[in-house]
Amino acid sequence: MFYHVKELQFNARVSKPDPKFASMLLEQFGGANGELKAALQYFVQAFPAKMPYPDKYDMLMDIATEEFSHLEIVGATIQMLLGPTAGELKDQADQSEIMDLLKGKAAKEEFIHKAMVNPQFFDLNGGGPAYTDSQGNPWTAAYVTANGDLTVDLRSNMAAESRAKIVYEYLLQFTDDPYVKETLRFLMTREIAHFQMFEAALETIKPNFPQGVLQGDPRYSNMYFNMSSGADFRGPWNEGQSPQLGESWQYVDDPIRYVMESDGLQLHKSTGTPRTQEQVEQMNKELGERRSSHIRGSIPKADIQWSNYNSRNREPGR
Numbered sequence: 001m002f003y004h005v006k007e008l009q010f011n012a013r014v015s016k017p018d019p020k021f022a023s024m025l026l027e028q029f030g031g032a033n034g035e036l037k038a039a040l041q042y043f044v045q046a047f048p049a050k051m052p053y054p055d056k057y058d059m060l061m062d063i064a065t066e067e068f069s070h071l072e073i074v075g076a077t078i079q080m081l082l083g084p085t086a087g088e089l090k091d092q093a094d095q096s097e098i099m100d101l102l103k104g105k106a107a108k109e110e111f112i113h114k115a116m117v118n119p120q121f122f123d124l125n126g127g128g129p130a131y132t133d134s135q136g137n138p139w140t141a142a143y144v145t146a147n148g149d150l151t152v153d154l155r156s157n158m159a160a161e162s163r164a165k166i167v168y169e170y171l172l173q174f175t176d177d178p179y180v181k182e183t184l185r186f187l188m189t190r191e192i193a194h195f196q197m198f199e200a201a202l203e204t205i206k207p208n209f210p211q212g213v214l215q216g217d218p219r220y221s222n223m224y225f226n227m228s229s230g231a232d233f234r235g236p237w238n239e240g241q242s243p244q245l246g247e248s249w250q251y252v253d254d255p256i257r258y259v260m261e262s263d264g265l266q267l268h269k270s271t272g273t274p275r276t277q278e279q280v281e282q283m284n285k286e287l288g289e290r291r292s293s294h295i296r297g298s299i300p301k302a303d304i305q306w307s308n309y310n311s312r313n314r315e316p317g318r
Ligand code: MN
Pocket: 035, 038, 066, 067, 070, 164, 187, 190, 191
């Protein structure tokens, strides 16, 4: 159940209208890394989490609801930045000194378009925010990544929060309005907070790597293919121990030769890893059973109820 509180989560203000910046800020309203995407992503991820992970359901719904509150703040800020409504603005443009210099209707229209960057504000929306990005591309559900595997979703969310954070950081460079800066700084900071919430939640699920159940083939999990010639770099991504599985990276310096001589890796022997095929298969089996029993155990067999009302045992219609 949603209940709307009329006040914003943060006291968003603007010093004066700035339709150009309003247009840029649309990126965080209906853009690929914006607040609508974040809200709907965590919201849809929450459903499959509810029964097996009620604690993560709680967190996902709390953060989704906060993202809707951010969407509201961004929408309100865009509206304040737009200033006068579309019709009034055209009148204002008519009266402005610039208009005196511009001869004819075409020049005036061009001025309005240039000033607004995104003419959709005036042509289509009657002067309010729209579910588009700053270029006018319509919002799409394709921005939302939800997988049903919580370790995958939580990592997607950390990536989403990283992108949202950096978009706010870029936007901050394009406004001098101290009130707008204050709001953007708040919104940016909340993404920093959310990143850590998702990271901490991921840490409570063990094991969380590799994602899912299947452990992968230990012959290939530690190979690095040097797929170019020239100045090649070495680092912890291709030498020493791999961070998650703790295997030694095997650097294949000449992949063409290696692939040819091993008959397309068929003759490749596992090196640098303590994991064997038998151990991996055993782990697959154990994890699969553990995962299924966890999910089975969390789902009631009959009279399934989402909420915790007292009337759990009341028969329907009575
Ligand atoms: Mn947000």
